[in-house]
Amino acid sequence: xxxxxxxxxxxxxxxxxxxxETIATPTGLFVCAxxxxxxxxxxxxxxxxxxxxPVDDRVSAFWVHPRAYPHCTRSVxxxxxxxxxxxxxxxxxILSLLHLMVQRERGFYFVLxxxxxxxxxxxxxxxxxxxxxAVFTCVSQVEEALIQMLEAALAGGxxxxxxxxxxxxxxxxxxxxxxxxxxxxxxxxxxxxxxQLIRLCxxxxxxxxxxxxxxxxxxxADMEHLRDYARNPVAHxxxxxxxxLADLAYLDKACRFAAEFERRRPLCNG
Numbered sequence: 447x448x449x450x451x452x453x454x455x456x457x458x459x460x461x462x463x464x465x466x467e468t469i470a471t472p473t474g475l476f477v478c479a480x481x482x483x484x485x486x487x488x489x490x491x492x493x494x495x496x497x498x499x500p501v502d503d504r505v506s507a508f509w510v511h512p513r514a515y516p517h518c519t520r521s522v523x524x525x526x527x528x529x530x531x532x533x534x535x536x537x538x539x540i541l542s543l544l545h546l547m548v549q550r551e552r553g554f555y556f557v558l559x560x561x562x563x564x565x566x567x568x569x570x571x572x573x574x575x576x577x578x579x580a581v582f583t584c585v586s587q588v589e590e591a592l593i594q595m596l597e598a599a600l601a602g603g604x605x606x607x608x609x610x611x612x613x614x615x616x617x618x619x620x621x622x623x624x625x626x627x628x629x630x631x632x633x634x635x636x637x638x639x640x641x642q643l644i645r646l647c648x649x650x651x652x653x654x655x656x657x658x659x660x661x662x663x664x665x666x667a668d669m670e671h672l673r674d675y676a677r678n679p680v681a682h683x684x685x686x687x688x689x690x691l692a693d694l695a696y697l698d699k700a701c702r703f704a705a706e707f708e709r710r711r712p713l714c715n716g
Contacts, residue, residue: 464577465538467559491509533556536559581687595657609645
C-alpha cells in the first residue's frame with residue numbers, strides 16, 4: 447500500500463514522520479445513526495465540516511456525502527458498510543496516503559490501528575499545520591538546491607545580472623543592499639524568489655543543461671507547478687493547500703516532483 451521514496455532529509459517529514467494517524471480526526475468525536483434521515487445527516491456534515499460520518503464507535507458503516515467521490519452521481523448523503531477499500535494503516539506516510547487518494551479517486555480513508563478503526567482522514571486534513579510545515583520544508587530544500595547550483599556556477603561573480611531583466615535585478619538588490627550594509631555577507635541570488643531562481647537557472651549555460659539531464663526537459667514547468675500548488679499556499683497563512691477534492695492531484699504532483707528532485711539532487715550537483 448505504501449510506496450516508499452528514498453529517504454532524503456527534506457522529504458522525511460512527508461514520507462516517514464507524518465502518518466495517517468498523525469493527521470486523522472478521531473472517529474468517536476462525530477457519529478450518527480443508521481436510522482437518521484439523509485437531510486439530518488447532511489446538516490450534521492455541514493456543522494462538523496466533515497463529508498464522512500461513522501454510525502457508531504465500531505464504524506461498521508458510515509454516511510458519506512457524494513462530494514467525497516469525484517464521479518458520484520448522487521445528490522444527498524448515503525449510508526454504506528465499511529470495507530477493506532475504505533481503510534489505511536495508521537502508519538501510512540501522508541505522501542503515500544495523498545497519492546493513494548488521487549489514484550483511487552476518493553477524498554477520505556478510515557485509519558486502522560491494529561484491529562480497530564481509530565480515526566478518519568479527509569482531503570481537508572492536508573491543510574493542517576503539520577502538513578503545511580512539512581511541505582514548506584520540502585519546498586525550501588528544493589529552493590536551497592537551486593541556489594547552491596547557481597552559486598557554484600557563478601563562483602562569486604555577477605553574471606546573474608545578465609540572466610535577469612532590470613526589474614528582477616532591482617527587486618533582488620532592494621533586499622540585498624540593506625542586508626550587506628548591516629554586515630550580512632550573502633550572495634545576491636539568495637534574495638531571489640523561486641520564480642527568479644527558475645529564470646536564473648534557465649538562463650545559466652551550465653545549470654540549465656544539468657537540470658534537463660537529471661530532472662527532465664520539463665523541469666521549469668514542474669518547478670512552477672511546485673511554486674503554484676505547494677510553495678505559494680504554504681507561504682501564506684490565508685491560502686489553503688487543498689480547497690477541494692480536485693486539488694489533491696495538484697498537491698500530489700508537486701510533492702512527488704520535490705521527492706524525485708531530492709532523489710536526483712546529487713546528480714544535479716555533479
